[in-house]
Amino acid sequence: MALLDRSEWYDIARETNWTPSFVAESELFPDEMSDPYDVPVEAWETFDEPYKISYRQYVNIQREKDAAAYSVKAALSRQRFYESADVGYLNLIKMHYAAIALSEYAACHSDARMTRFGRAPGMRNMATFGMLDEMRHGQIQLWFPHELVGNDRQFDWAHEAHHSKNWAILAARHSLDDVMMSRDANTTAMMLNFAFEVGLTNIQMIGLANDAANMGDYTFQNLITSIQSDEARHAQIGVPVIEIMIENGKKAEAQYAVDVAFWRIWRIFAIAVGVPMDYYIPLEKRERSFKEYMHEFVITQYERQLRDVGLDRPWYWDLFLDDIENHHHCQQGGIWSWRETVWWHPVGAVSPPEREWLEEKYPGWNETYGYYWDVIIDQLVKDREEMTHQNCMPICCNVCQFPISNRPGPVWKARVHQTDHEGRRYNFCTPVCKWVFESDVERYAGNETIVDRMYNGTIQPQTLDAVLKYMGIGVISEGGRDGHDYRWADPYRPVADAAE
């Protein structure tokens, strides 16, 4: 072969910075889109992406990746699988596509910001591949659920969710808009590529892929594994940016960006991944608990990655470790209790063997979350199903937007953290979300959660039905009901009968 090796010409393709003379640098690279940190352009030019690929290789590799996923055989096997899949697992799929498809596509903007406003030519080229990757992830994760809208209306949320004002989507949008849509190129690289993609996507891409394989959903496993192979490449944009920031005396700024983003995305992932792993996957198919996956594939690795890049653990590390054992259990309770507000059919999933598993994985579960479910079970066995629904709203956090919750039962840990700003009171779930808000009040002030909208007149009339419609329930699809028709509570009935 007389073709040159990529290494022979690669550097030339990333020597594309020039000194403008017809417009000012500051006009070509405005701070708010490019680099508000005043790092000299010569420093940015040292950017060296660890993972290198040429356009020619890219289109070839990606073409081959897609060939398998889009085959007729794969489509048929997906269709067969979903027709007989457990409702709990379908919940996982419905949550996943609705939360992810348009979000991945939205990341095209983030990469486009780096392609246009990044000061490092290597970054601009890597981000160009990043844009394409995110286009892939958006499109393929629309194509698959689209095959299922004919089976189940709730799959329409894969496209509609992000156009809705559902509370769960308000949560996703607020954090994604914050982390990847509304920042300059360099902050976006630190927040999205490092904190989000390097830091957290493993839980989805390894953990969820394992669970999917155990379920026999090999096309979903292949899909997310294949997506992760793209992420692993473009996620690398963040590392050199942070290194350059630190070398240029901007460690505190880099630490701040990474810490805000990691927490914000964590709060979402705990729900999108933690709830399905510990409650929706049928017990006999669970390989590890969410906590075990987090420790194995996120915590250890993220600590090392932070160290390698020259950053410290976030100040809130202990609160984060505690949140891993708490947040998703609270939200599983909340999502089930307010189940008509979501586009899937939440399962209680706290039958005796499931509780045994939860207690083993999360010592103390029975004393706390178990107390909460005991009250619900008690009503179910007394045939007072109506008592298991809620007719008021939980107050939501003005940063993460989730219902403000903490361990129930005798320990009674629920607590709201508040701040008053310009005559308005803001509510937070944890000291960390409060810190995020207070660290940049001008950015976060004015936020309206679904509950704030109820009381400020945005949602009219002030009825639960109106709130549900506002959230797309009964409009895009029906809302949720218990996915297993309360069968998980049956084992408790004889005990209750005997007691009476």
Next chain:
Amino acid sequence: MAMLPILSRFQYDAHILAVEVDTDFTMDQVAAACAEHCINHHVKDQPGKRLRVRRTTEDDSAEPLPPEMTVAEAGLQMYDCLDIYFEG
């Protein structure tokens, strides 16, 4: 009288609820309004025990508000957080 959303931090519950109360409500009525959403929903009933109301504080040390005191008299504002708890 006017409706005011306060935050109900109800003993044993996992969530903090937004509950609308009337400014004329006494603390007993506030407790009852909050209990309606929690007892036998997420909190076990404790028949015979009285529910008390206090302002939420860092160390849970606030004195209970008098049962007959109204929301207006207590000076409660939107999103003020109250502990609703079983006495004794």
Next chain:
Amino acid sequence: MSEPTDEVPAPEADDFDPTAPMPPLKTWSHLAKQRRRPSEYEVVSTNLLWSTDGDMPWALNPEIPLNKWYLKYRNGSPLRHDDWDGFRDPDQLVYRTYNILQDGQETYVDGLLDEFSEKQHDKGLDEAWIAALARLYTPARYLIHSVQMASAYLVQIVPASTIENCAMLQSADQMRWVSRIAYRTKELSYSWPDARFVAGERAAWEQERAWLGFRELMEKVLCAYDWGEHFVALQLVAKPAIDEAFLRQLGIAAQRNGDTLLGLLLAAQMADSDRSRRWTRALVDYAAQTDGNRALMAEWIAKWEPLGDQAIEAYCAELPDNPEAAREARRAAGEFRASCGFDA
């Protein structure tokens, strides 16, 4: 299970049951309204932006810089249409078909490079032409990269995902050619180590008279932040000028100087530009459905065209063995605009 339906029923207020099963659909609810089977392209490409749904692009304070930026340059653009999401790429490319298409194109280019390398093509070129390549061909990676950047600006600022996708693939196309020019730069340097390949391109781009016009044009296009103006300046003025002067007229000079390889490479690049022109023309037509938009776009053309023409003149004046280059390039760029309904 009930049959899939096209209808998107609005629930009645009085008998609202939030959990009553709704009938499944044949396609996304938003596409069900068009009452025909949607293509794969439509299923995966349409209505994907959430930031155009409400008044505020990002769910943060209206005063943050990026909300102000999008309010001003996107939502506030004088180029308006009630339904930008209705735009469709005439090529209906999706990610996976783009890769199939371009993998094939790149295989073709690899074949060219391999074949001409085997034949020791570069050594056979004459010295004067080599000097011309070092001045007029290899520095173009800066120019093409500036189009990569400008296209990426469109990606983040246009008001519909179907427009965004066209811009995204266009940005990727530019990186394709930045890479191929870099490849050729290195390869030429092996045969002609004294011709300042690799070492000289930045200085040429920044200082050579031939490039001044294009550099001025692109620096100013990159700073045209209103999305409508950016679209017009890039797609209707800058790119056509680059296509006609750099791709077409340099290609003609190459053929006259025995550089068959460069002629073929530029022709291959032109295939990407042709695709770009198809969606550009389609978007002009689509925008022109709204009264006033055609006149507005014509005003922007009038503003940018002199810079485009000046770039063509400066570059073409330096092309060897192609005295007609500037006139032809200007004519052809104008012809493209005329094909979009803008007469000179």
